Amino acid sequence: MPASQTHQHLIAGTSRDASDGALFDKFEPSSGALLAKVAAGTARDVDAAVSAARAQFDGGEWSRMPGAARGRLLHRLADLLERDAERFVELLAREQGRPVMEMRMLDLPMSIDTLRYFAGWADKLEGRQIPTGGFMGRPTLNYTVRSPLGVAALIIPWNAPLMIACWKLAPALAAGCTVVLKPSEDAPLAVGALARLTLEAGFPPGVVNLVHGMGPAVGAALVDHPGVDKVSFTGSTSVGRQIAQAAGPQFKRLTLELGGKAPQILLEDAVLEQAIGGLVMGLFVDQGQTCAAGSRILVHRRHYEDVVGALADAARSLKVGDPFDPGTQMGALISARHADRVRSHIDTALTEGAKMVAGSEALPAGGYFVRPTIFADVRPSMRIARDEVFGPVGAVIPFDTDDEAVALANDTAYGLSASLWTQNVAKAHQIAGRLRVGAVAVNGWSPLDARLPWGGFKDSGVGRDLSRSALDGYLEEKVVTVVM
Numbered sequence: 001m002p003a004s005q006t007h008q009h010l011i012a013g014t015s016r017d018a019s020d021g022a023l024f025d026k027f028e029p030s031s032g033a034l035l036a037k038v039a040a041g042t043a044r045d046v047d048a049a050v051s052a053a054r055a056q057f058d059g060g061e062w063s064r065m066p067g068a069a070r071g072r073l074l075h076r077l078a079d080l081l082e083r084d085a086e087r088f089v090e091l092l093a094r095e096q097g098r099p100v101m102e103m104r105m106l107d108l109p110m111s112i113d114t115l116r117y118f119a120g121w122a123d124k125l126e127g128r129q130i131p132t133g134g135f136m137g138r139p140t141l142n143y144t145v146r147s148p149l150g151v152a153a154l155i156i157p158w159n160a161p162l163m164i165a166c167w168k169l170a171p172a173l174a175a176g177c178t179v180v181l182k183p184s185e186d187a188p189l190a191v192g193a194l195a196r197l198t199l200e201a202g203f204p205p206g207v208v209n210l211v212h213g214m215g216p217a218v219g220a221a222l223v224d225h226p227g228v229d230k231v232s233f234t235g236s237t238s239v240g241r242q243i244a245q246a247a248g249p250q251f252k253r254l255t256l257e258l259g260g261k262a263p264q265i266l267l268e269d270a271v272l273e274q275a276i277g278g279l280v281m282g283l284f285v286d287q288g289q290t291c292a293a294g295s296r297i298l299v300h301r302r303h304y305e306d307v308v309g310a311l312a313d314a315a316r317s318l319k320v321g322d323p324f325d326p327g328t329q330m331g332a333l334i335s336a337r338h339a340d341r342v343r344s345h346i347d348t349a350l351t352e353g354a355k356m357v358a359g360s361e362a363l364p365a366g367g368y369f370v371r372p373t374i375f376a377d378v379r380p381s382m383r384i385a386r387d388e389v390f391g392p393v394g395a396v397i398p399f400d401t402d403d404e405a406v407a408l409a410n411d412t413a414y415g416l417s418a419s420l421w422t423q424n425v426a427k428a429h430q431i432a433g434r435l436r437v438g439a440v441a442v443n444g445w446s447p448l449d450a451r452l453p454w455g456g457f458k459d460s461g462v463g464r465d466l467s468r469s470a471l472d473g474y475l476e477e478k479v480v481t482v483v484m
């Protein structure tokens with residue numbers, strides 16, 4: 001397949017330019033050079049993609065395909081992704097600027113595993129038989145049927161594009177939905193290549209469609225389109241709020257995976273040597289550009305100075321640079337605009353009086369690099385302790401009691417994830433129960449796994465990706481009552 005095709009839309013199994021021929025530029029984060037020109041989709045392109053998905057859902061080959069066959073296709077897609085893993089690692093490193101090491105360890109294995117996990121569910125969409133007292137003196141047989149919701153719009157962010165596309169694509173296809181993928185304009189290439197692999201795997205044309213382009217043009221047109229039954233979105237809380245407002249009046253089903261400001265809590269009895277590596281990973285993986293980034297590090301006062309020193313040392317020692325160098329531990333941020341946004345968070349923290357203990361060292365030239373940065377003397381009211389930075393910046397805050405730690409952890413609009421470091425098992429369970437978040441990791445950082453639900457409380461979103469819960473998000477439940 002020519003590389004340029006991945007820059008076109010995929011509609012009804014064919015690669016197409018935008019209806020008006022428009023293109024947008026995608027730059028390579030680690031060098032700032034032009035990487036690709038990509039189709040800038042229009043509302044007409046969205047309409048064509050939704051029509052193709054509708055036709056397959058309403059009466060195409062897909063609508064008659066048994067679950068076991070859908071599962072076989074998903075396994076075949078996983079096989080192809082395994083075969084092409086290095087091609088995807090390269091595409092992701094080029095378009096995201098992230099180190100190849102991370103892609104090999106996390107994104108590719110997790111994407112493949114997610115496809116296989118949901119492949120296994122495709123022929124297990126069972127209903128229930130429910131006994132009742134009958135109807136007007138006559139016995140009844142009551143059973144439920146679970147059927148696919150219809151056409152799903154899958155709107156993907158740039159920070160882990162392949163992995164998050166698989167998180168949404170796999171349960172949607174296992175459930176029997178058809179889809180229109182909308183990749184982020186900042187990371188369109190790997191998702192474009194994944195969509196093409198579905199054709200090679202044997203999915204009928206029109207089951208998986210893809211429209212490239214800008215959020216306000218393509219994403220918003222998908223959310224508004226009457227032919228779309230479900231929107232699954234991962235991205236910022238502000239765009240998630242706009243989508244909820246637009247989709248609400250049409251009663252579209254919604255899954256929204258939004259922002260975070262995750263606390264990493266280190267209790268008095270934690271073993272520092274074990275915890276520091278986990279705190280560093282939780283903070284800096286993907287250059288801190290993850291919704292689960294543990295950017296608020298809450299530390300018992302007894303350990304405060306030691307933890308600040310250890311985190312500062314770790315931040316200073318990280319090798320920042322070329323994503324293709326196997327020794328690189330931190331790459332570039334996604335775009336010049338985003339790197340500027342992260343630097344402005346750093347400036348605000350300094351203005352508000354936080355103390356930078358790591359972050360002023362030199363950076364590689366060119367590219368959108370930001371130095372791993374640690375702030376001490378952070379007060380909970382400061383912006384650096386409250387706003388989602390989505391970059392390699394941590395704020396370390398002391399506490400004196402467990403109750404204070406829980407109060408600080410919950411003192412945020414977000415509620416995606418948290419980590420907790422302690423040797424006391426009973427305390428770990430108690431505190432995990434009090435944290436208002438969708439995922440708590442004890443003595444580790446949010447281990448992502450296809451079998452575990454992923455999603456947030458509060459402003460971190462609605463619904464769940466991954467696990468059986470995600471599957472339910474692509475199914476309707478119907479009850480049939482037979483009066484006998």
Ligand code: NAD
Nearest residue numbers: 156157158183184215216219220235236239257258259291
């Ligand atoms: P973003 O909200 O800017 O964009 C996400 C996607 O939405 C992109 O494809 C974009 O084109 C599209 N979009 C933009 N405006 C739109 C509109 N009006 N209507 C419909 N679609 C629109 O987010 P981003 O910058 O790509 O990603 C970063 C954000 O994603 C962070 O806030 C992060 O926390 C969040 N995120 C959350 C999770 C999670 O699982 N909770 C995972 C990854 C990222």
